[in-house]
Amino acid sequence: MEPSGPIRVTGTDAAGPDPQLAITMGFTGFGKKARTFDLEAMFEQTRRTAVERSRKTLEAREKEEEVNRKKQLREQIEGVAPAPSSSGAGREPSKPSSGDTSSSDGEDSADSSDGEFIGPPLPPKPVGGPVHTGDEETLGPLPLPLGEEGDDGDDSEDEGEEENPVLRIPDSHEMTLKHGTRTVSALGLDPSGARLVTGGYDYGVKFWDFAGMDASLKAFRSLQPCECHQIKALQYSNTGDMILVVSGSSQAKVIDRDGLAVMECIKGDQYIVDMANTKGHTAMLHTGSWHPRIRGEFMTCSNDATVRLWEVENPKKQKSVFKPRTMQGKKVIPTTCTYSRDGNLVAAACQDGSIQIWDRHLTVHPEFHYKQAHDPGTDTSCVAFSYDGNVLASRGGDDTLKLWDVRQFNKPLFSASDLPTLFPMTDCCFSPDDKLIVTGTSVQRGCGNGKLVFFARRTLQRVYETDITDASVIRCLWHPKLNQIMVGTGNGLAKVYYDPDKSQRGAKLCVVKTQRKAKPAETLTQGYIITPHALPLFREPRQRCTRKQQEADRLDPLKSHKPEPPVAGPGRGGRVGTHGGTLSSYIVKNIALDKTDDRNPREAILRHAKAAEENPYWVSPAYSKTQPKAVFAHVESDDEDWKNEPESKKRKI
Numbered sequence: 001m002e003p004s005g006p007i008r009v010t011g012t013d014a015a016g017p018d019p020q021l022a023i024t025m026g027f028t029g030f031g032k033k034a035r036t037f038d039l040e041a042m043f044e045q046t047r048r049t050a051v052e053r054s055r056k057t058l059e060a061r062e063k064e065e066e067v068n069r070k071k072q073l074r075e076q077i078e079g080v081a082p083a084p085s086s087s088g089a090g091r092e093p094s095k096p097s098s099g100d101t102s103s104s105d106g107e108d109s110a111d112s113s114d115g116e117f118i119g120p121p122l123p124p125k126p127v128g129g130p131v132h133t134g135d136e137e138t139l140g141p142l143p144l145p146l147g148e149e150g151d152d153g154d155d156s157e158d159e160g161e162e163e164n165p166v167l168r169i170p171d172s173h174e175m176t177l178k179h180g181t182r183t184v185s186a187l188g189l190d191p192s193g194a195r196l197v198t199g200g201y202d203y204g205v206k207f208w209d210f211a212g213m214d215a216s217l218k219a220f221r222s223l224q225p226c227e228c229h230q231i232k233a234l235q236y237s238n239t240g241d242m243i244l245v246v247s248g249s250s251q252a253k254v255i256d257r258d259g260l261a262v263m264e265c266i267k268g269d270q271y272i273v274d275m276a277n278t279k280g281h282t283a284m285l286h287t288g289s290w291h292p293r294i295r296g297e298f299m300t301c302s303n304d305a306t307v308r309l310w311e312v313e314n315p316k317k318q319k320s321v322f323k324p325r326t327m328q329g330k331k332v333i334p335t336t337c338t339y340s341r342d343g344n345l346v347a348a349a350c351q352d353g354s355i356q357i358w359d360r361h362l363t364v365h366p367e368f369h370y371k372q373a374h375d376p377g378t379d380t381s382c383v384a385f386s387y388d389g390n391v392l393a394s395r396g397g398d399d400t401l402k403l404w405d406v407r408q409f410n411k412p413l414f415s416a417s418d419l420p421t422l423f424p425m426t427d428c429c430f431s432p433d434d435k436l437i438v439t440g441t442s443v444q445r446g447c448g449n450g451k452l453v454f455f456a457r458r459t460l461q462r463v464y465e466t467d468i469t470d471a472s473v474i475r476c477l478w479h480p481k482l483n484q485i486m487v488g489t490g491n492g493l494a495k496v497y498y499d500p501d502k503s504q505r506g507a508k509l510c511v512v513k514t515q516r517k518a519k520p521a522e523t524l525t526q527g528y529i530i531t532p533h534a535l536p537l538f539r540e541p542r543q544r545c546t547r548k549q550q551e552a553d554r555l556d557p558l559k560s561h562k563p564e565p566p567v568a569g570p571g572r573g574g575r576v577g578t579h580g581g582t583l584s585s586y587i588v589k590n591i592a593l594d595k596t597d598d599r600n601p602r603e604a605i606l607r608h609a610k611a612a613e614e615n616p617y618w619v620s621p622a623y624s625k626t627q628p629k630a631v632f633a634h635v636e637s638d639d640e641d642w643k644n645e646p647e648s649k650k651r652k653i
Helices: 019-025 039-060 063-080 104-112 153-163 546-555 583-592 601-606 609-614 640-644
Strands: 173-178 184-189 195-200 205-209 221-223 231-236 242-247 253-256 261-264 285-290 297-302 307-311 320-322 334-339 345-350 355-359 368-370 382-385 391-395 401-405 412-416 428-430 436-440 450-456 462-469 473-479 484-489 493-498
Touching: 184 473, 184 484, 184 493, 195 231, 195 484, 195 493, 231 285, 242 285, 285 334, 297 334, 307 345, 334 382, 345 382, 355 391, 382 428, 391 428, 401 436, 428 473, 436 473, 450 473, 450 484, 462 484, 462 493
Parallel strands: 184 231
Antiparallel strands: 173 493, 184 195, 195 205, 205 221, 231 242, 242 253, 253 261, 285 297, 297 307, 307 320, 334 345, 345 355, 355 368, 382 391, 391 401, 401 412, 428 436, 436 450, 450 462, 473 484, 484 493
C-alpha cells in the first residue's frame, strides 16, 4: 500500500511521468524544463581565467618586487608545508577515476607556479593524488592579492601619494582666463571655491563664477573700484561675503560679492610726524589681509612705515598701529604682512631685510625680530604661515625662498636660491597637506618661460616644476577644498590647474558646459487679448505669428516706409543736394565759385538791351508814360571838340 502524503513530481519535465494525473491536478502549465549546468566546464573556465590573470599580473611587476616576494613566499612555504615521510615517498599516486578527464593541465599549472605564486600557501596535497570531486578545482588556481584584483588598489595608491606628495599635484589639466593685456597682480578665491576675483595693472577687477560660466570663460562682472590705481591685493573674507581691495592709493576698500562698496578706509594727516596719532595711512599701500577668525577685521601695510588693523564697522579710524623699527630704532617700510593661522600673531617683512612678528594685542615691541632675513634694500614680497602654524615661509626680493620655525626664530631652517623675481607681489603658499611649498619665477620679456616651482617642506628641495607661459608667474593660490592651483601671470592671463580625479568642483564645472549661442534679436509685439464674446466693432483680428506679421508689415507702405535717398546733383523735388545741406552753400559752390564765365558783366547785360527794347515785358511797360528820356553818357563820334579837350576836363565815367 502506497503511503499517504503530498504528491511529488520528479524528473526534468514539470508535468511528471503521468500526464493524465497532471491534467487532473491542474498544474500542467506551471513547470518548465529545468536548466542543466556543466559544472566541470565552468570550473575549468574559472581555473584558466585565474591562471591567465595571474600570469599577466606577475609579468607587470618589477623585478625587485618579484624577487623579494618570491623569497618571502618560499620561506612561508618551507615553514608551512609538511616534511615528506618515508612511507609516502615510495607510494605512487593512484589513478583518477574513470569518469574524470586527465588532470595534467592542473598539475602543470601548479608545478609551474610553485616558485612564482603569491598569496597564502596551498594546503598539502592528499596522499592518494588529486581526485576530481568538484571542490578540488577551486584550490587549483592561485589566489591573487587584494591589490591585484582592484579591491585594495586605492589604498596602495594613497600610500604611494603619501610617500611622494608630488603625485598629489593637480596639474594634469589647464584652464585659461583672459583678464586683460597687462599684469595680473592680484588673485582671490572665496572659501567655498565658487568665485574667483582677479585684479591687475589695468586698474580693473573681474569676477569669475565657476558654476555660471560656460566654455567661453567670460567674467560676469568687471569694474574699477580704485579708479586709476593699480590693484595690488585681493582677498575674500573668512565668511566669503566681502572682498578686501588694496591698491596703489593710501585708502583700502572693502566691497561685497557683487562689487558694491561696503567701506573705505580714511586717509590720515600727512603733516603729523607720529603716525600713531593719525587716523589712517598717508602713503601708498602694499598689501592687506583678513583676520582668519574675527569677522570684519583686516590689516594693511603702507609706505608710511606702519601696519594698521581695521574694522569694517569703524572706517573712520584704525583699530591698532604697529610701527616697524630697525635695530637702531629708525623707521622702516613694511612691504608685506599677514596673520598667523590662529590670528594671534601679525608678521611683516621690511625693506631692511628683517622679519618682525608682533602679538596682536601688544603693538609696541615685536615678539620676534630677525634682522637681515633677506638682503637689505630688497622688497620681500610675501610671508605665509603653514597650516599647522609652526613654520613661516618668506619670498625675498633677493631671489630666495626661506623657511622659519616660529618657535625658534633665530635662524632659517632651509633656504632655496635661484628663484628670480621682478615684481613686489610675487607670493608663495603651502599645499593643503602642508608637505609642499609653491612659488613662481619671473623672466624678462622674450627670455624664457615663467615657472611654478614646488619644494618639499621638510628639506626645501626642488621636487617639481612646470612651465606656465612666456611671461612671469606672479601670483599662485592653492585652494584646500577644490585642490586646484590658480596662477596670475605677467601677460594678463589667470590660469587654473586641476585634475579630474583629485580636484573637486571649481574649473570642472565650467569646462564641460557648451558655449551658449547668441539669441537673435526678437521684435516686441503687443500682447493679444482674446475676447470671444466681444462685439464686432471692438473685436480684434486674430493674432498672427511673428513671421507672418513681419511679412504683412513689410507690405504695408506706411509701416515699412522706405527712407528717401540722398540728393545727388543740384537737387530735385524742392530738396537741395548734399553740398553742405543749405541753399547758401549750394550757391557758393555752384555760382559764386564758378570760374567758367570770364566775360565783362556790363557787356553781358547790354547784350540783352536790343531784345528788351523791341519786346518790352517787365520794366519798360510800367514806366513808358512817366519815364523821362534816358540820357546815357556815351562818346559821339562826330563831336571833335569833346575829343580835343584835355584829359583833366573830360568827365569820368
